[in-house]
Amino acid sequence: MLNGRTPSVKDVAAAAGVSLGTVSNVMNRPEVVSTRTRERVERAMAELGFVRNESARQLRAGTSRTLAYVMLDGNNPFFHDVAQGIELAAEDADLSLFICNSNSRAEREEVHLDRLLQQRVQGILITPVNPEATYLDELSRRGLPLVIVDRRRGDESCCSVAVDDVHGGRIAVEHLVEQGHMRVAFIGGPDSIGQVRERWQGAREIWDELGRSPDDLIHLPTEALTVAEGRSAGERLAGLPARRRPTAAFCANDLLALGLLQQSIGAGLRVPDDLAIVGFDDIEFAAAAAVPLTSVRQPRQELGRAAAQLVLDEASNPKHRHQQLFFTPELVARASTATRPRQP
């Protein structure tokens, strides 16, 4: 009867001696079918090893059961934490989560989005290479629920969940000033990344408000937000003439900070005594560093969870209105900035 095919509702119906509609009812509205036939059908399903075909279901029902997250950088644990937050929310809603990685390349991003469109996913969460990209608008125009994660657009054309990066920059530098530092470096780049610009802006703002001279806030640009770039920035820092050399560095993310920490310790500097370091994101490896890293904490999982909730609302609530959620980051002080080194 089956000759190797994977069994369908039809086969189950035949085996259970009922019609195919009844089998469908057992799956989708079990309350409407009598206990006896339900059990008979379930037994048949088990015997045949029936597994519902999701493509057929989706085609007919017109509704998909998966969400997707297109992340920006698979090498940064931060995004995996965000993804985990999304996954938890998806799980609660009994949805699958499709995770893609653009690796910061707009072209990969477009390929992924196109595929997701073809799959007719219920909604897309994305940390885009460029939040203003026009192909993102097109998704919304198509009616596909879309939430931008950890980034924002200028307008309010879609939902987004982000963190106040300017504020983050402010509290990072404020903390360093409180610790008595007179010359501070900001390490981060490229400038094309909105986050980097805003964190740097926050740093300058507070520095200015505290009455410091702009000359004492030194910008060391990097080409990416990676450990390797952090090391390289460390070398440049060390190369500065002593009278200009900062006693503290605020890094645009934790990977940079980890790289800087490594380079500094390798070069024989003591952290925080010779150089204090603040990172951003508060990924797990920040707290796990040899000198536990002070960092501006983003609510990573919360970010993901909130984003998932927005996308689900947009998908199911006809009265949905776009929202721009904005979390406030917090400083987590650890040994890397302590006036005297302390434990994590």
Add this chain to the structure above:
Amino acid sequence: MLNGRTPSVKDVAAAAGVSLGTVSNVMNRPEVVSTRTRERVERAMAELGFVRNESARQLRAGTSRTLAYVMLDGNNPFFHDVAQGIELAAEDADLSLFICNSNSRAEREEVHLDRLLQQRVQGILITPVNPEATYLDELSRRGLPLVIVDRRRGDESCCSVAVDDVHGGRIAVEHLVEQGHMRVAFIGGPDSIGQVRERWQGAREIWDELGRSPDDLIHLPTEALTVAEGRSAGERLAGLPARRRPTAAFCANDLLALGLLQQSIGAGLRVPDDLAIVGFDDIEFAAAAAVPLTSVRQPRQELGRAAAQLVLDEASNPKHRHQQLFFTPELVARASTATRPRQP
């Protein structure tokens, strides 16, 4: 005509003034349709914003375009590197990759597998909680291509791609002995994890072969392979009476090693002078540690790539035979075991 619906081949056909079969041909066998009509159809597609419905395609064609990887522990960057290797291979084959995370829970694993079965994915790659679990056999029995990644089964009932963990344990400890260490700790657990057992076994083998006393190879069990457990093991290590205290530790993975490193440095020990440390996996953060970590390197991306190739072969080659690939890991010596600390 469309009233808000998303356009279908039918709509495209109408707009282009051709039949629906022709539209399909444009997508699937463009060579059989004349240039002129092809262009007309393509223009209509663009104007309508047509996106092919993958569910319908899959249902009719009977073939899916996605692979899936069920990873064991999303908090361990090692698995993300493996995933990236798979993704690259998938990309080459023009397939999408569905990434799931079981977080070491067999129950989540089963939920994911069930969903993937429903999606009729082309093949599944998995780093299972338990490679002997019977539900894995069932997938194979269903004819679903399955490859076990970074783990092996006793029998040869499916493809697998793994690393010689016993050998890894051997070279780690051999290296420590070469550096002159007389008492060594093995840190790792729980024993239910095959990897842990084999790395420990390799350690004992070589220790024995080198004529050392079993009493000088101390096993400090952990409850998980995490940074936190590494720290806790460090505390226990420090608590050992001085005459029994090892001068070197071999950790079952890099997360443990990182935790141990942090705890040790925090406690004022010098690494490697007071305590040498070897990790396993060689994740990026191992090289990025304040004292760059010596580690047993697994070919992370290669593992993923090879696994993807096996699953694709099983999916498309009727003469496919199951293979058990077995990579040999290499020791990457860094400062954490140098007799005199050196740079990364």
Add this chain to the structure above:
DNA sequence: TTGTAAGCGTTATCAC
């Protein structure tokens, strides 16, 4: 080269 039509496995709307 293009058109026609059957059918993939489901769900949902009806009668019964």
Add this chain to the structure above:
DNA sequence: GTGATAACGCTTACAA
């Protein structure tokens, strides 16, 4: 409570 039956959007023979 249960059973026919018509879609859903696409691919693929086969006919024209």
